[in-house]
Amino acid sequence: MDIRTMFESLDQQFTSYGGLKGGGITRLLYSDEWTKAVGALESLLKEEGFEVQFDAVGNLTGRIEGTENPEETIMSGSHIDTVVEGGHLDGQFGILSAIVAIKYLLEKYGQPKKSLEVLSLAEEEGSRFPYTFWGSKNFFNLADHKDVEEITDSEGVKFTDAMRQSGFDFRQDDKVREDIKAFVEMHIEQGKVLETEQKAIGVVTGIVGQKRYTINLKGEANHAGTTPMGLRKDAVVAFTEIVQRLVKRAEAMGDPLVLTFGHVTPVPNTVNVVPGEVEFSVDCRHIDQEALNKFAEEVEATIKEVAQQRGMDVNINLWMDEAPTLMDDDIIKNVKLAAEEVAGQAYKVMPSGAGHDAQIFAKHVPTGMIFVPSIKGISHNVEEETDVEDLVKGIEVLASVLHKLAY
Known part of the structure; x- marks a missing residue:
């Protein structure tokens, strides 16, 4: 499988959902653009042989069952929403890289011993409504319904109305999954450090x-x-x-x-x-x-x-x-080893200066993060971009980490 070709094809497809004429994306939680994107993602995952499931609020998982320890799950993904006039990589790259990495592993090694899952989180940015991490907080039953019941967007649309119009609603149970043994989030750096130091991969130690x-x-x-x-x-x-x-x-x-x-x-x-x-x-x-x-x-x-x-x-x-959120030591070691395999010495062990869904996950399951460089450090902007060769290296690192964890 050609990792670059598959990623570029998927990126072009999903950038069209909320895509802007001047480049970039506006894809806000429970908007029409968001609904089309998650619907297309559901269809794609089904076509690629994943077992697909939405939760109550719109988090989407695509699962490949393990052959020996199916009750243990290794998960990778990110958020599907964007900021207003955002880029095509923030969030989206984490989801698409997980799909491509898992497809690569399936073609090269066959079924994993532990189950592998792609995760598309409903929301992280807080760009439409004054609430952040709606997806990951619901994933761990941390969200309080009362915090969103009366909030509205800039046009006066109530959170609850937008959610229900998109076909979702509040979760009705308090169950939290216990099968997840690792979560790895791929993300662009959103800063200038990797580019300035000419590093292809960031091995994230924690979130400040x-x-x-x-x-x-x-x-x-x-x-x-x-x-x-x-x-x-x-x-x-x-x-x-x-x-x-x-x-x-x-x-x-x-x-x-x-x-x-x-x-x-x-x-x-x-x-x-x-x-x-x-x-x-x-x-x-x-x-x-x-x-x-x-x-x-x-x-x-x-x-x-x-x-x-x-x-x-x-x-x-x-x-x-x-408080700072630290990544799991064992996953950090795996990411570092994978970075050495893919990029030689062109990697940097570093903290994340921005918040990510991984900080919610890390409090509940072993978690790691991988960064790829951002050109000129630009993000949350239609000019957000990363050299495709760096994106491919990032996917290769992710595939290596998932292989170590699931095979």
Whole structure:
């Protein structure tokens, strides 16, 4: 079987479901485009000899029964939804690579000893409704119906109405599968590290923890012309001092710590008034929980210190505190060995700076992730792309890992 030819054919087919004239895809949860995509995926899997099943919310599995230990399942896949004007690889590549890898293994080695499954998760992105990981959370019975019963999309369509119109509904049982012995997610990196370092494969060790804050600094608004510099309580000036101090500290600590000030709102935000208030966000991430906690303490201490020195009031709201999620050591070793077989030394052991369905799975079953490079690090964008040779190498690595786990 020609891996490249099969993947390119499938990618072209599935990119058409929600495909945009200028390239890329918009395929939002329970939309017409989404419904057509999962329907086509169901048909494809049946044609290729998989045993196909939907769960209540729209997660789709395609199963090849094992010959010796069919009650033990090795699973691979990703999410079928996209962001608005997203690329053709984020999520979709993980599903299609699993199909191609399993087909390759069946042709080369025959039936596996353990069962193999392709998984298409209904949703991960949160792009249509304000809720993320709907697919994987339902897979492990973690989703609370109450969280989505009243939410709507930007056009006022209720989550429940869209779900039921697509032919799905809330799950009615609380059973969680116990047969899954490993889950491996293939994904594009969505960053520049692999491309910059000229690596073809990323061996993912874990998904970084995140702490996100909303900070409100209150100084004193005053006339821009009549208030001397020494008598000001300028909230933006205090903000810039905080940024400079913390960025320098983050740079000194080095990778893989990252720090972002992504949202800033000065008040009153006009040209001739000293800004008396500013609200801003802080996002810090690290793969090591202790290091993340230590840096977060520095973040809070620095903000408080600057506010005190400048005579300002400050409110610090930590509204996200997600712990790092580590991948399974044995699967990491298998991915590393497979990467060496396929790419020689052109691989990198690395954390993921973005969230993925694998972080939900890793809390319940042994889990691993494989990255391939993103050209210019672009993702969540119609220009998202990866060299096809790197995509093929990724599928070869996945096939090797699945072979070790299931044969």
